[in-house]
Structures are given as structure tokens and as C-alpha cells.
Amino acid sequence: MALTDSGRVEAFSDGVLAIAITLLVLDLRVPARDDLHGASLASALSHQWPAYAAYLVSFLTIGIMWVNHHAMFTQVRQVDRPVLFANLALLLAVSFLPFPTHLLAEYLTADGRDAHTAAAVYSATMLAVGLAFSVLWLAITRTAGLLHAHLDRAAGRAALRRFGVGSVAYAGTVALSFVNAYATLAVHGALALYYCFDQLATSGRAPVPEPGAE
Amino acid sequence: MALTDSGRVEAFSDGVLAIAITLLVLDLRVPARDDLHGASLASALSHQWPAYAAYLVSFLTIGIMWVNHHAMFTQVRQVDRPVLFANLALLLAVSFLPFPTHLLAEYLTADGRDAHTAAAVYSATMLAVGLAFSVLWLAITRTAGLLHAHLDRAAGRAALRRFGVGSVAYAGTVALSFVNAYATLAVHGALALYYCFDQLATSGRAPVPEPGAE
Amino acid sequence: MALTDSGRVEAFSDGVLAIAITLLVLDLRVPARDDLHGASLASALSHQWPAYAAYLVSFLTIGIMWVNHHAMFTQVRQVDRPVLFANLALLLAVSFLPFPTHLLAEYLTADGRDAHTAAAVYSATMLAVGLAFSVLWLAITRTAGLLHAHLDRAAGRAALRRFGVGSVAYAGTVALSFVNAYATLAVHGALALYYCFDQLATSGRAPVPEPGAE
Amino acid sequence: MALTDSGRVEAFSDGVLAIAITLLVLDLRVPARDDLHGASLASALSHQWPAYAAYLVSFLTIGIMWVNHHAMFTQVRQVDRPVLFANLALLLAVSFLPFPTHLLAEYLTADGRDAHTAAAVYSATMLAVGLAFSVLWLAITRTAGLLHAHLDRAAGRAALRRFGVGSVAYAGTVALSFVNAYATLAVHGALALYYCFDQLATSGRAPVPEPGAE
Numbered sequence: 127m128a129l130t131d132s133g134r135v136e137a138f139s140d141g142v143l144a145i146a147i148t149l150l151v152l153d154l155r156v157p158a159r160d161d162l163h164g165a166s167l168a169s170a171l172s173h174q175w176p177a178y179a180a181y182l183v184s185f186l187t188i189g190i191m192w193v194n195h196h197a198m199f200t201q202v203r204q205v206d207r208p209v210l211f212a213n214l215a216l217l218l219a220v221s222f223l224p225f226p227t228h229l230l231a232e233y234l235t236a237d238g239r240d241a242h243t244a245a246a247v248y249s250a251t252m253l254a255v256g257l258a259f260s261v262l263w264l265a266i267t268r269t270a271g272l273l274h275a276h277l278d279r280a281a282g283r284a285a286l287r288r289f290g291v292g293s294v295a296y297a298g299t300v301a302l303s304f305v306n307a308y309a310t311l312a313v314h315g316a317l318a319l320y321y322c323f324d325q326l327a328t329s330g331r332a333p334v335p336e337p338g339a340e
Numbered sequence: 341m342a343l344t345d346s347g348r349v350e351a352f353s354d355g356v357l358a359i360a361i362t363l364l365v366l367d368l369r370v371p372a373r374d375d376l377h378g379a380s381l382a383s384a385l386s387h388q389w390p391a392y393a394a395y396l397v398s399f400l401t402i403g404i405m406w407v408n409h410h411a412m413f414t415q416v417r418q419v420d421r422p423v424l425f426a427n428l429a430l431l432l433a434v435s436f437l438p439f440p441t442h443l444l445a446e447y448l449t450a451d452g453r454d455a456h457t458a459a460a461v462y463s464a465t466m467l468a469v470g471l472a473f474s475v476l477w478l479a480i481t482r483t484a485g486l487l488h489a490h491l492d493r494a495a496g497r498a499a500l501r502r503f504g505v506g507s508v509a510y511a512g513t514v515a516l517s518f519v520n521a522y523a524t525l526a527v528h529g530a531l532a533l534y535y536c537f538d539q540l541a542t543s544g545r546a547p548v549p550e551p552g553a554e
Numbered sequence: 555m556a557l558t559d560s561g562r563v564e565a566f567s568d569g570v571l572a573i574a575i576t577l578l579v580l581d582l583r584v585p586a587r588d589d590l591h592g593a594s595l596a597s598a599l600s601h602q603w604p605a606y607a608a609y610l611v612s613f614l615t616i617g618i619m620w621v622n623h624h625a626m627f628t629q630v631r632q633v634d635r636p637v638l639f640a641n642l643a644l645l646l647a648v649s650f651l652p653f654p655t656h657l658l659a660e661y662l663t664a665d666g667r668d669a670h671t672a673a674a675v676y677s678a679t680m681l682a683v684g685l686a687f688s689v690l691w692l693a694i695t696r697t698a699g700l701l702h703a704h705l706d707r708a709a710g711r712a713a714l715r716r717f718g719v720g721s722v723a724y725a726g727t728v729a730l731s732f733v734n735a736y737a738t739l740a741v742h743g744a745l746a747l748y749y750c751f752d753q754l755a756t757s758g759r760a761p762v763p764e765p766g767a768e
Numbered sequence: 769m770a771l772t773d774s775g776r777v778e779a780f781s782d783g784v785l786a787i788a789i790t791l792l793v794l795d796l797r798v799p800a801r802d803d804l805h806g807a808s809l810a811s812a813l814s815h816q817w818p819a820y821a822a823y824l825v826s827f828l829t830i831g832i833m834w835v836n837h838h839a840m841f842t843q844v845r846q847v848d849r850p851v852l853f854a855n856l857a858l859l860l861a862v863s864f865l866p867f868p869t870h871l872l873a874e875y876l877t878a879d880g881r882d883a884h885t886a887a888a889v890y891s892a893t894m895l896a897v898g899l900a901f902s903v904l905w906l907a908i909t910r911t912a913g914l915l916h917a918h919l920d921r922a923a924g925r926a927a928l929r930r931f932g933v934g935s936v937a938y939a940g941t942v943a944l945s946f947v948n949a950y951a952t953l954a955v956h957g958a959l960a961l962y963y964c965f966d967q968l969a970t971s972g973r974a975p976v977p978e979p980g981a982e
Contacts, residue, residue, distance in 0.1 A: 134350060134410055136776060141358030144783030145573075147863065148791065149362065154867045156874050167875060167882035171889070185863075189856040193849070196776055207407070211536060214403040221361065221399075225368045232370050233381060240373075240381035247385070322853060348564060348624055355572030359787075363576065421621070425750060428617040435575065435613075439582045446584050447595060454595035461599070562778060562838055569786030577790065635835070639964060642831040649789065649827075653796045660798050661809060668809035675813070 132202045135213055139195055142217045146224060147188040150181050153228040177231035179311060180248075184227040186318035191220055191255065194321075198285075202266055212265040216258035219251060226251045234307055245303035245310040252314060253296035260289040292317070346416045349427060353409055360435045361402040364395050367442040391445035393525055394462075398441040400532035405434055405469065408535075412499075416480055426479040430472035433465060440465045448521055459517035459524040466528060467510035474503040506531070560630045563641060567623055574649045575616040578609050581656040605659035607739060608676075612655040614746035619648055619683065622749075626713075630694055640693040644686035647679060654679045662735055673731035673738040680742060681724040688717040720745070774844045777855055781837055784859045788866060789830040792823050795870040819873035821953060822890075826869040828960040833862055833897065836963075840927075844908055854907040858900035861893060868893045876949055887945035887952040894956060895938035902931040934959070 154177055157170040195216075205213075226248040233244035267282050295317055303310045368391055371384040409430075419427075440462040447458035481496050509531055517524045582605055585598040623644075633641075654676040661672035695710050723745055731738045796819055799812040837858075847855075868890040875886035909924050937959055945952045 134354065137351065137779065138354045138358055138406060138410075140776065140780045141354055141783055142362050144780055145359055145362040145787055146365075147859070148784050148787040149366070151788075151863055151866050152366070152791070152794070156867070156870045159874065159878060162882075167878070167885045171885070182860075185860055186856075189853075189859070192780060193852050193856075196780075196852075210407050210410075211403075214400075214407075217361070217403070218396075218399055221365055224365050225370070228370045232373065236373060236381070240376075243381045243385070348568065351565060352568045352572055352620060352624075355569055356576050359573055359576040360579075363580070366580070424621050424624075428614075428621075431575070431617070432610075432613055435579055438579050439584070442584045446587065450587060450595070454590075457595045457599070562782065565779065566782045566786055566834060566838075569783055570790050573787055573790040574793075577794070580794070638835050638838075642828075642835075645789070645831070646824075646827055649793055652793050653798070656798045660801065664801060664809070668804075671809045671813070 132199055132205050135205050135210065136196075136199050139213060139217060140192070142221055143188060143192045143195070146221045147185055147192075149224050150184055150188075150227060153177065153224060153231060154181060174231075176234035176311075179315070180227045180231040180234070183311060183315045183318055184223055186322070187252065187255075187314070188220060188223065190318060190321045191216075191259070194259065198263065198266065201282075205266075206269070208268075209262070209265045212258070212262040216255070216262050219254040219258045223251055223255070230307075230311065234311065238307075241307035242304045245307035246300055249296060249299040249303050249310060249314070253293060253300060256289065256293040256296045260286065260293060263289060292321075346413060346419050349419050349424065350410075350413050353427060353431060354406070356431045356435055357402060357406045357409070360437060361399055361406075363438050364398055364402075364441060367391065367438060367445060368395060388445075390448035390525075393529070394441045394445040394448070397525060397529045397532055398437055400536070401466065401469075401528070402434060402437065404532060404535045405430075405473070408473065412477065412480065415496075419480075420483070422482075423476070423479045426472070426476040430469070430476050433468040433472045437465055437469070444521075444525065448525065452521075455521035456518045459521035460514055463510060463513035463517050463524060463528070467507060467514060470503065470507040470510045474500065474507060477503060506535075560627055560633050563633050563638065564624075564627050567641060567645060568620070570645045570649055571616060571620045571623070574651060575613055575620075577652050578612055578616075578655060581605065581652060581659060582609060602659075604662035604739075607743070608655045608659040608662070611739060611743045611746055612651055614750070615680065615683075615742070616648060616651065618746060618749045619644075619687070622687065626691065626694065629710075633694075634697070636696075637690070637693045640686070640690040644683065644690050647682040647686045651679055651683070658735075658739065662739065669735035670732050673735035674728055677724060677727040677731050677738060677742070681721060681728060684717065684721040684724045688714065688721060691717060720749075774841055774847050777847050777852065778838075778841050781855060781859060782834070784863055785830060785834045785837070788863045789827055789834075791866050792826055792830075792869060795819065795866060795873060796823060816873075818876035818953075821957070822869045822873040822876070825953060825957045825960055826865055828964070829894065829897075829956070830862060830865065832960060832963045833858075833901070836901065840905065840908065843924075847908075848911070850910075851904070851907045854900070854904040858897070858904050861896040861900045865893055865897070872949075872953065876953065880949075883949035884946045887949035888942055891938060891941040891945050891952060891956070895935060895942060898931065898935040898938045902928065902935060905931060934963075 155174070157167065157174075162170055202209075226244070229244045230248045233240045235241070236244070263282075263286055267286075295313075299310050299313050299317075302313060369388070371381065371388075376384055416423075440458070443458045444462045447454045449455070450458070477496075477500055481500075513524050513527050513531075516527060583602070585595065585602075590598055630637075654672070657672045658676045661668045663669070664672070691710075691714055695714075723741075727738050727741050727745075730741060797816070799809065799816075804812055844851075868886070871886045872890045875882045877883070878886070905924075905928055909928075937955075941952050941955050941959075944955060
């Protein structure tokens with residue numbers, strides 16, 4: 127067997143995440159020539175800004191999910207079936223993301239009611255992603271035998287706390303959706319950027335496996 | 341060669357399964373603003389519930405296929421051409437699944453006749469997946485040289501029996517399709533959930549390769 | 555570096571082939587309810603038989619390409635840039651295949667002239683795939699240093715001869731396209747099946763790497 | 769852990785690049801039978817030549833990106849978070865490419881103003897890809913600990929210089945877009961071909977890892 131158990135889970139997850147992140151571009155619509163009605167292409171493209179904003183936020187979010195998933199599995203030696211299914215639940219939430227992204231791109235500038243609905247569906251999906259991440263981490267850390275020896279327990283609890291804070295923040299965006307859809311998208315973008323830099327700051331502490339230690 | 345024979349089959353299969361599972365989301369349609377005709381987006385989305393149900397059942401089914409495929413290939417040391425083509429037949433059935441999923445989502449609530457047709461196509465695809473799985477297992481286990489030494493023969497026969505029972509159940513859903521399409525989808529969902537928990541229950545008995553044994 | 559040179563080429567090629575084979579399903583169209591005009595869904599689906607036939611032939615062809623590519627790279631120890639670009643040309647031809655597949659599905663039953671055009675585009679793409687395969691094999695075998703020691707030279711020439719015969723056959727289907735589009739698709743199907751069984755017959759002679767030899 | 773850090777980054781990047789390169793084919797539209805209005809399919813297909821040209825140039829460009837990415841990561845022993853996010857920025861630019869490719873295919877033959885816009889968006893995306901590549905290379909080479917011992921420093925600086933020249937050339941195509949969209953696409957095609965042969969010429973000097981050195 128060329129890949130360990132955890133290696134093949136990583137490979138499958140990488141596949142799903144890579145596909146979900148790349149499929150996002152299919153929701154960016156090229157305006158048909160006949161639909162311009164004399165307007166310039168530049169103007170038609172600029173009216174699609176909600177689509178670009180939603181694309182960017184979702185791309186960043188899935189990218190960060192991948193970085194986190196990657197970091198999480200550097201701790202994992204092998205996986206059991208609860209971990210497999212927790213991972214599947216995470217992949218379900220992430221691979222669903224292109225749908226609410228498209229929804230938000232279409233309805234962000236609509237009348238209040240529908241914009242709120244679209245933002246709420248988007249935020250609820252993000253919340254599901256966050257919760258699935260926490261469940262996966264719990265499934266991984268509940269059994270010591272699944273982990274490499276050098277797991278830092280305090281770091282494990284810190285990670286769970288950070289996932290928990292993230293889930294609370296995502297729950298907040300669900301509520302915010304019914305107030306203002308633009309602000310909701312902006313907060314999702316800010317959260318994604320925050321997670322980028324938060325992880326950059328802690329990168330020095332992550333245990334890096336020695337070459338040849340695999 | 342970085343991957344053993346069986347490693348590359350797993351990688352290709354992971355790719356196809358990961359893509360098929362992620363492409364399912366493309367069949368969830370965002371209602372166009374002009375098609376709402378004054379209805380709310382929330383109401384339009386809730387009318388699409390058959391699409392979400394079919395999406396969820398198909399996602400779970402492909403996910404379980406992947407878990408089973410993964411478990412099956414932990415037993416495999418190397419593959420020959422019959423295994424390659426049996427595996428290709430399985431991938432054909434699984435990668436076809438987005439089509440009947442879309443079909444069922446579109447016609448579940450249609451007049452009886454067309455709903456029955458859509459459910460039957462969906463069930464027949466599931467039956468094909470189940471049969472292909474059995475054929476793959478037979479192709480793998482027919483030659484001892486393809487297997488790791490530690491194969492549990494009784495477990496091998498038990499797996500084949502379980503695949504056989506699954507195929508009979510899927511054949512039953514084909515018949516059920518002509519009675520009630522809703523019930524058919526519900527049974528497929530129940531079968532997927534059953535397989536999740538059935539495998540969870542037996543996970544303790546699966547041989548887990550030692551770290552470093554690859 | 556976790557993957558050898560040839561390992562990463564295989565992984566990238568597997569990815570492209572897996573995606574191309576799975577994208578084929580997107581060209582199978584679910585008839586819209588409003589387009590049935592009183593006809594049954596079963597009848598509408600049965601009228602799409604050229605789409606299923608083209609789907610099946612293209613799926614088999616890409617699958618066989620993958621099996622051949624896999625067999626070819628078991629001979630390869632490392633790759634240089636000419637091999638990389640020959641491989642890229644092969645991937646170009648294969649990943650283009652969903653387009654002529656869709657074209658043939660749409661126009662197979664059209665008036666003679668357009669059916670001939672669609673069949674010719676399909677056949678020309680297959681010819682390009684066959685030629686790219688021969689070029690890749692030449693690029694790999696032109697330098698002994700790229701190969702594992704145990705390459706069977708006679709088998710290498712036999713493989714090239716088989717690719718050459720395949721290319722001549724594909725060139726024949728381009729000519730046949732202008733006579734009869736149905737016959738052209740049937741010949742492509744027969745060629746795909748022939749390659750399946752041809753390879754099955756010779757599988758016993760292929761050098762199989764020892765476990766642990768990676 | 770089956771893959772080293774850098775191995776999994778390569779696998780994820782391969783996935784995104786493989787998907788982006790394969791999704792390009794979805795933008796090649798099969799003319800609907802009803803849209804021919806008596807014209808032949810051959811004539812309708814030949815009118816789509818900008819789509820084929822844009823497809824080919826984008827395919828080649830992503831293919832070269834993959835070859836470069838592959839060559840770059842043969843130097844890398846492990847990655848840290850800045851490299852992960854620089855890589856993510858590159859993947860963002862590359863996976864966005866199907867959108868401007870489709871845009872250019874649709875508007876290349878449009879009235880000047882809109883053709884210029886489409887060419888400028890296409891060129892700006894290429895510029896972003898080039899810049900992201902330079903940033904990734906800087907992130908990788910800024911810390912000696914990320915690299916294999918055998919990095920040739922002069923080759924490192926030469927690579928950066930080549931990426932820099934590429935970025936200047938891409939910036940030039942942005943300007944050229946407002947003069948002539950056809951010429952812009954031709955220059956992109958010429959650049960892609962140049963990079964193919966440039967790399968072929970230098971391939972003899974690249975350090976090739978010994979088998980078993982992984």
C-alpha cells in the first residue's frame with residue numbers, strides 16, 4: 127500500500143477541496159453579447175462585482191480550510207471510521223459552498239428580503255463548515271492511538287477553542303444576514319483574512335516533521 | 341516509481357470519486373431573479389427540496405463508496421488488468437450518478453409516470469454501482485497473489501455477502517420506483533445511512549496496517 | 555521531495571484524465587419538464603441514445619488511455635522536459651474529448667452533412683490522442699536513462715507498433731466519418747472494446763514490480 | 769504521514785491546476801441545432817475559432833505553469849505558511865483563468881471597445897499569474913531551511929529574473945490590449961511557446977534527483 131490510511135484520506139480531501147475551489151469560477155458568468163443592449167462590456171462586468179466578491183471570499187475560505195486540514199493531518203498517524211465520516215461531513219459542507227456562493231452573487235443586490243435570504247444561506251453554510259471542522263478535530267483527538275507521539279495537547283485544546291470561536295462568529299453572521307447582506311459578506315471576507323494572518327503568526331510554533339521521518 | 345500499482349489505481353479512483361461527488365453541486369440551480377415572478381427567494385428555494393434530498397443521498401452514497409473502496413484496497417498489494425477494468429466499470433457507474441441525481445431532482449414531483457421513470461433510472465444506477473462493487477471484489481479476491489498476507493478470508497466472504505445483500509436491496513428499489521418515487525428516494529437515503537452505521541460498528545475488526553509497514 | 559519526478563507526472567496526468575472522464579457526464583442533458591410537450595420522460599430519454607452511446611465510447615477510451623498510461627509509466631524511472639511536453643500534448647488531446655463527444659451526441663442523428671462533420675471532428679480528436687500517445691512513447695524510450703533497468707526492448711517496439719496500428723485505425727475512422735456517422739461511432743466502440751481485451755490477453759507478460767521495490 | 773509537507777502542497781496544486789486546465793473545455797460551446805439557421809455545422813464551428821485559439825493558449829499557459837511549479841518544488845524540502853499562502857495566491861490566479869478565457873473567446877471579434885476590454889482582462893490575469901509566481905519563488909527562497917541542500921543559488925536568481933521578465937512582458941500585453949485584441953492573443957500564444965522551448969533548452973542543467981534519494 128503506497129499511502130497510509132491518513133494519506134489516502136488527505137488525498138481524497140485534497141481532491142474534493144481542489145475541485146470545489148476550482149468550480150467556483152464556473153459561477154462567474156460571461157455576459158452574452160446580445161444581453162449588453164448597447165452598454166459596454168466593461169460596464170457589464172463592473173455590475174457583476176458581487177459575483178467577484180463572493181468568489182474571492184469563498185476561494186479564500188476554502189483555501190484556509192485546506193491549510194487547516196493540512197495542519198490538522200500532520201498530527202494524524204492513522205484514521206478510523208468515525209474520523210472518515212466526520213471528514214466526509216466536512217467535505218459535504220465545503221463542496222456545497224459553490225451553491226450559496228452563486229446564490230449570494232445573484233441576490234446580494236436584490237431587494238432586501240431576498241438578499242437577506244441569500245446571505246443567511248451563505249452564512250449557514252459557513253457555520254456548517256466551522257462546526258464540521260470542530261467535530262472532525264474531536265473525532266481525531268478523542269483517541270490517542272490516531273495521533274503522532276509529538277502532539278502538543280495544549281495546542282490541541284487551543285485549536286478546538288479557535289474552531290469554537292470561529293463557529294460562534296459564523297453563527298453571528300447568520301443573524302447579521304437579516305440586517306444587512308453587504309455587511310455579512312464583508313464580515314466573511316474579514317474573517318477569512320483574519321484566519322490567514324492568525325495562522326501566519328503561529329506558524330513558527332507548529333511542529334515540522336523531519337525529512338525522512340515519514 | 342513513487343506509487344505502487346495499487347497506489348495509482350487508488351489515486352485515479354480517488355480522483356474520479358472526488359470529482360463525481362463535487363460535481364453534484366452543479367445540479368443545484370440558483371433561481372434566476374426574473375423567474376421569481378414576485379415570489380420570495382426563500383419560497384423558491386424551498387420548492388427545490390427534491391434537489392437537496394437527491395443531492396444529499398447521492399453525496400452520502402458516493403462517500404460510502406469511497407470509504408468501502410478505501411477499505412477494500414487496504415487489502416490489496418498489487419492489481420492486474422481484470423482488476424483495473426472491474427474498477428473502471430465501478431467508476432463508470434459512480435461517475436454517471438450526477439445524471440440520474442439531476443433527473444430525479446427534476447422529476448420527483450412530476451406526474452406519476454415520469455417520476456417513476458426518474459426513480460427507476462436512479463435506482464438502476466445504484467444497482468449497477470452495487471453490482472460493479474461485487475465484481476471488483478471478486479476480481480481482487482480471485483487471485484491470492486494480489487492480496488496482503490493478512491487477509492481474513494471469512495471477512496472477505498462476509499464483505500461479498502454484504503455487497504450481495506446491497507445489490508438485492510437496490511434491485512428492490514428499482515421495483516419500488518414504479519410504485520412511489522418519494523418512497524424510493526427515502527429508501528436510498530435509509531440504505532446510505534445504514535451503511536454508514538454498519539461500517540462504524542465493524543470498524544474495530546478491520547486490520548489496521550502498522551505505521552511504517554508500507 | 556515526496557514524489558519522484560515520474561510520480562508527480564503520473565499524479566497530474568491521473569488528475570486530468572480523471573477530470574476529463576468525469577466531466578463527460580455533464581454533457582448528458584436532463585430534459586426540462588416544459589420541453590416534453592406531453593411526451594413521456596421515458597420517450598424523451600430514449601431519444602437521447604446517441605448521447606449515451608458517445609458517452610460510453612468516450613468513457614471507455616479515456617479509461618483505456620489511463621490504463622495504457624499507467625502501464626507505460628511503470629517502465630519509467632524519471633522524466634525530462636521533452637517527456638513532460640509530450641505528456642502535456644496527450645493531456646491536451648484527451649481533455650478536449652468532452653467537446654467532440656458532446657458534438658457527436660448532438661449531431662449524430664442530424665442531416666448527413668452535419669453528422670459527418672461531427673463524426674470527423676470526433677475521429678480526428680481520437681487520431682490526435684493516438685498520435686500523442688506514440689510521440690510520448692518515443693520521448694520516453696529515446697533515452698535509456700529514463701527507464702527502469704528491466705525494460706523489455708521487444709515489448710517496447712511491440713507497444714510502438716500497437717500505437718501505430720491504432721493511429722492508422724483512427725485515421726480510417728476520419729475517412730469513414732464522411733460515409734456514415736453511425737458506423738464511425740460503432741467502430742470507435744469496437745476499437746475501445748478490442749483494446750480492453752487485447753490488453754487483458756497480454757497482461758501476464760507485463761513485468762510486475764516486486765512489493766517493496768518502490 | 770504519507771506525504772511530506774511539500775508533497776501535499778504539490779498534490780493540492782496539481783489538483784487545482786489539473787482541474788483548471790480541464791475545465792477550459794467547458795467553455796467550448798456546441799452550437800445548438802436550432803441556432804444553425806440553415807448554415808452548415810462546419811461553418812458554425814469555424815466561426816468559433818477565437819474560442820479554440822483562446823482555449824489553446826490558456827491550456828498551454830496552465831501546462832507551463834504546472835511544469836514550472838513542478839521544477840520549483842523539486843528544490844523544496846518543506847514549506848511554511850507564507851509559502852502556503854503565496855501558493856494559494858498563485859492557484860487563485862490560475863483557477864480564475866477559465867473566466868477571462870471564455871470572455872476573450874466571446875468578445876475577440878466584437879467591436880473594438882469590448883474586444884479591448886476582454887483582452888485587457890485576459891492579460892491582467894496573466895500578469896497576476898506571473899507576479900504570483902515571482903512572489904511564490906521569493907517566499908520559497910527567502911529561507912534556506914525550506915530548500916534541499918543542492919540548490920544552485922545562481923539558478924535561483926536566474927529563475928527570479930526570468931519570472932520578472934515574464935511579468936514585464938505580461939504587463940506589456942495589458943497595454944497592447946487597448947491597441948489590438950488579436951495581436952494580444954497572438955503574443956500570449958508566442959509567449960507560451962517561447963517558455964516551452966526556453967525550458968527545453970535548459971533542461972540539461974537541472975539537477976535530477978537520484979532514484980531512491982527521496
